[in-house]
Amino acid sequence: MKDKSIHLLNFIGLSFFEPAIRLASGEEVKKNTISLMKKVGLPILSIFVFLLLWHSGAMALYNIEKDARIEKALTERGEEAASLERACIESNGVTCKISTLPTPAQVWSAYKSLLVDHKIISEKKTAFAEKVAATNAQRIEQGLVPIKYTGRPSFVDQIWTSLKTVFAGFLLAFFIAVPIGIMLGLSDTLKSSVNWLIQIFKPVSPVVWLLLVTMIVVTLSKGSDGDSAFTISFISVGLCSMWATLVNTTMGVSSVDKDYINVAKVLNLSVGQKVFKIILPSSFPLIFTGLRITLSVAWMVLIAIELLAQSPGLGSFVWEEFQNGSSESNSKIIVAMFVIGIIGFLLDRMMLTVQKFVTFTEE
Amino acid sequence: MAYIELKNVSKSFGTGINRVEVLRNINLSIEEGEFVAIVGFSGSGKTTLINLISGLMMPDEGEVLFKGKPITGPSHERGVIFQNYSLLPWLNVGNNVGMAVKQAFAQLTNKQRKERVVDYVDMVGLSPAIGKLPKELSGGMRQRVSVTRALSMSPDVILMDEPLSALDALTRGNLQDEILNIWSKDKKTALLITNDVDEGIYMADRIIPLKPGPKATLGPEFVINIERPRDKTGLNSNENFKKLRNTIMEYLMKLGQERSASRSETTYELPEIKPVIKSRFFRNKAS
Numbered sequence: 084m085k086d087k088s089i090h091l092l093n094f095i096g097l098s099f100f101e102p103a104i105r106l107a108s109g110e111e112v113k114k115n116t117i118s119l120m121k122k123v124g125l126p127i128l129s130i131f132v133f134l135l136l137w138h139s140g141a142m143a144l145y146n147i148e149k150d151a152r153i154e155k156a157l158t159e160r161g162e163e164a165a166s167l168e169r170a171c172i173e174s175n176g177v178t179c180k181i182s183t184l185p186t187p188a189q190v191w192s193a194y195k196s197l198l199v200d201h202k203i204i205s206e207k208k209t210a211f212a213e214k215v216a217a218t219n220a221q222r223i224e225q226g227l228v229p230i231k232y233t234g235r236p237s238f239v240d241q242i243w244t245s246l247k248t249v250f251a252g253f254l255l256a257f258f259i260a261v262p263i264g265i266m267l268g269l270s271d272t273l274k275s276s277v278n279w280l281i282q283i284f285k286p287v288s289p290v291v292w293l294l295l296v297t298m299i300v301v302t303l304s305k306g307s308d309g310d311s312a313f314t315i316s317f318i319s320v321g322l323c324s325m326w327a328t329l330v331n332t333t334m335g336v337s338s339v340d341k342d343y344i345n346v347a348k349v350l351n352l353s354v355g356q357k358v359f360k361i362i363l364p365s366s367f368p369l370i371f372t373g374l375r376i377t378l379s380v381a382w383m384v385l386i387a388i389e390l391l392a393q394s395p396g397l398g399s400f401v402w403e404e405f406q407n408g409s410s411e412s413n414s415k416i417i418v419a420m421f422v423i424g425i426i427g428f429l430l431d432r433m434m435l436t437v438q439k440f441v442t443f444t445e446e
Numbered sequence: 447m448a449y450i451e452l453k454n455v456s457k458s459f460g461t462g463i464n465r466v467e468v469l470r471n472i473n474l475s476i477e478e479g480e481f482v483a484i485v486g487f488s489g490s491g492k493t494t495l496i497n498l499i500s501g502l503m504m505p506d507e508g509e510v511l512f513k514g515k516p517i518t519g520p521s522h523e524r525g526v527i528f529q530n531y532s533l534l535p536w537l538n539v540g541n542n543v544g545m546a547v548k549q550a551f552a553q554l555t556n557k558q559r560k561e562r563v564v565d566y567v568d569m570v571g572l573s574p575a576i577g578k579l580p581k582e583l584s585g586g587m588r589q590r591v592s593v594t595r596a597l598s599m600s601p602d603v604i605l606m607d608e609p610l611s612a613l614d615a616l617t618r619g620n621l622q623d624e625i626l627n628i629w630s631k632d633k634k635t636a637l638l639i640t641n642d643v644d645e646g647i648y649m650a651d652r653i654i655p656l657k658p659g660p661k662a663t664l665g666p667e668f669v670i671n672i673e674r675p676r677d678k679t680g681l682n683s684n685e686n687f688k689k690l691r692n693t694i695m696e697y698l699m700k701l702g703q704e705r706s707a708s709r710s711e712t713t714y715e716l717p718e719i720k721p722v723i724k725s726r727f728f729r730n731k732a733s
Contacts, residue, residue: 443536
């Protein structure tokens with residue numbers, strides 16, 4: 084049981100749990116304590132150092148802003164105004180709130196308020212659903228569109244929307260890049276004839292892709308009343324992120340070990356069998372490396388694209404908070420930053436686990 | 447008519463000034479049921495020779511005949527055992543063998559094919575490892591799988607490209623016996639490429655040296671007239687074995703000397719170089 088769980092944890096990339104489990108069962112106490120300190124203690128310490136630096140940096144910025152305001156009041160409106168301003172700032176008044184880098188504590192309270200906000204909104208949603216249940220049933224009977232909740236989405240809703248967009252984009256990238264990559268890898272002629280296209284489009288910025296996709300989708304969706312923002316953003320995410328997979332798949336397929344090809348020849352495999360039984364399995368490691376890069380690029384460009392496309396999600400959440408400028412909005416932006424980072428990390432881990440599961444290692 | 451016949455076969459690689467003629471005027475004929483060993487230095491074109499017979503390569507000149515017909519490509523009739531095993535690392539032992547069985551016996555049912563795989567894996571004593579991946583096996587076990595894969599297609603000819611050269615001496619001896627056992631059971635035609643004269647004498651009916659390339663040709667054949675089954679330990683005291691071994695070794699040594707002599711025809715004069723230290727730093731240190 085113990086060895087099994089350690090093996091599982093190592094497999095999904097959480098090897099820092101290993102010494103803790105071994106220590107709990109009283110195994111090689113000294114060695115495992117040192118290992119636990121290295122794997123768990125030091126990272127925790129570095130988190131504290133990071134928080135401390137952040138806090139003191141935020142305080143320093145706060146003081147600079149405060150001094151500048153008092154100085155300004157003093158030179159423009161005299162001594163009395165300056166002391167009023169100081170009192171106002173120190174009492175944390177609404178009219179003279181200082182907006183700069185928030186401290187860790189402020190960010191934490193913003194995080195909690197976002198959760199509270201989510202709770203309130205979901206309560207509203209359920210209440211709304213109950214209220215319109217009867218009406219909606221009637222409307223469906225009459226063949227009408229049911230009434231939907233159209234209130235403001237909560238932070239958690241935004242996360243789900245972003246994840247949906249990124250997965251739609253990732254799937255699009257997968258279904259475009261892998262088949263094309265295989266074809267290019269198999270045929271040198273095809274590869275050299277379209278290589279220029281790949282080399283030119285690969286470095287194009289997400290913003291330009293978004294504009295390009297918008298041009299096309301807006302024209303194509305003329306006449307339909309559907310929401311094109313989601314379509315635009317997921318297609319742009321897919322197009323931005325597919326290049327890593329395309330290039331890696333091409334490389335993997337075209338560089339299969341000569342020995343395996345010889346085996347295929349000696350066994351007289353047909354072309355289809357050669358592709359599916361020899362070439363694809365042997366290029367899986369490279370294809371999956373490409374897919375991992377694709378997913379992390381997709382998540383990274385998603386925020387920028389949502390921000391510009393005005394489609395709902397974390398990107399537009401950040402943008403709205405920035406425009407909003409309420410007292411808590413800076414803290415909320417930082418919360419979003421951490422959420423984006425952590426989700427990105429988890430997505431990468433997920434892909435790594437899948438990769439380990441389906442690919443072989445030579446030795 | 448010989449079973450396998452090579453007539454004036456030549457093979458070159460590269461183009462233009464880089465063109466190297468690896469094999470030249472190779473003439474070889476192997477009878478049905480015969481075990482022939484080809485002994486040669488590394489880099490003399492042994493693998494090219496076996497690739498020509500297996501059909502992985504086509505000759506530039508001359509022709510390679512199998513049962514009187516020219517070879518046009520690889521076929522199940524000629525099983526190849528590669529030097530570096532060439533097992534597919536993502537398939538386990540059973541599936542590696544199963545792939546070959548499926549290709550060679552498409553008419554059998556799944557169950558029959560499975561039985562055949564189990565039988566052949568059992569034959570080389572790998573039944574406990576049938577579900578293991580190649581990376582979990584030792585070198586000797588991997589080569590056993592490779593042997594099994596080639597034999598499970600029940601080929602008419604077994605072509606072996608230095609199959610044992612990467613193994614340690616003990617494993618090597620065991621596998622030699624296993625291959626001989628399988629060969630003697632249904633008397634398949636076998637061609638063994640090796641760089642070990644003892645191995646050749648122990649296993650083969652005839653030994654043919656391959657003169658070192660480029661432009662490698664086959665040397666005179668040596669017939670091994672030692673009765674089978676041969677006893678490995680008894681062989682060392684067998685007068686016939688000693689004599690054969692010495693003759694073949696002498697022949698190969700002579701070839702080796704000729705090669706190194708022909709290589710060292712051009713000598714390169716190295717310029718006389720003395721260190722010149724100009725820097726002030728070094729001068730100060732020296733004084």
